[in-house]
Amino acid sequence: MxxxxxxxxxxxxxxxxxxxxxxxxxxxxxxxxxxxxxxxxxxxxxxxxxxxxxxxxxxxxIRRVPYVYYLRYPTNIKVEYSENYHQVRITWDKVEGADRYGIAVYLAGKWRIQTSKITETTYTSPKNLTPGKTYKVAIAARVNGKWDTANAIKNAVTCTIGDNNSYVKPDREIKYGSELYVIDDEVTMYLGPDTSYGKVTT
Structure with a gap:
């Protein structure tokens, strides 16, 4: 017919x-x-x-539509530190199609889930974190009922709880050179992996 x-x-x-x-x-x-x-x-x-x-x-x-690839894990992760409460606030960009986010911290050689019920793109840690301690944090997204934990771990960030700041390790590290600009009374310098933190005072 x-x-x-x-x-x-x-x-x-x-x-x-x-x-x-x-x-x-x-x-x-x-x-x-x-x-x-x-x-x-x-x-x-x-x-x-x-x-x-x-x-x-x-x-x-039904018309054929172009295939669009969306990242299934959070990016643009940022950490803010509260001196008053010794806690951090983590934010990230929204993942297309995600209905839940989860936070895991690497402790004692294992990834330990802190929560998997986050519906917004922000998380505030418990209070009274230990100053000077370094935490490795992974943020996963649930899309269509599935968690992408592998990419979350690959893109985990490292932050150190400090008296005045928290540091997020960048994707690419550059060695510091002779040009150092001190912009505060005290600046914490990250000297690279397996290296202690040094402070410069004015």
Whole structure:
């Protein structure tokens, strides 16, 4: 019936036309949908469409849309330190499609989940964290019911609780040189992995 109708993009069926079967040769392409729900495929998974029709309905061919890749883990992670309460506030960019976020901290050789019920893009730690202690923190997102913990761990950040600041380790480290500008009475310098922190005073 529909053989050779490759340009057909819209189809209206009356109430007496109750079904389009596979034998009618209506090609599925990307699928057919009711015009009232244009993104919901109702034509089956076969090469030819199978449509059950009730009443008078208009059906349309689903258009192919470009594939868009979204990151499934938080990025642009920032840490703010409260001197008064010795706690940190962590923020990150929203992950497309995420309905939950989780925080894990690396302690005693293991990743330990602190919470997995965060619905916003911010987390405030418990109070009275130990000044000078370094924490490695991973933030995961749940998208379509799945947690991407692998990328969360790969992109974990390291922060050190300080009297005046917290430090987030950058993706790329550059050795400090002779040009050092002191912008405060006391500045904590990060000297690289496995190196102690040094302070410069004015």
């Amino acid at each position: 529909f053989q050779g109708c490759s340009e057909l993009k819209t189809l209206t069926l009356g109430e007496k036309f109750t079904e389009i079967t596979e034998e009618m040769d209506l090609h599925s392409y990307n699928g057919w949908a009711n015009a009232n729900e244009p993104t919901k495929r109702i034509s089956g998974e076969h090469e030819n469409a199978v449509i059950k029709n009730e009443g008078k309905n208009t059906y349309i061919r």
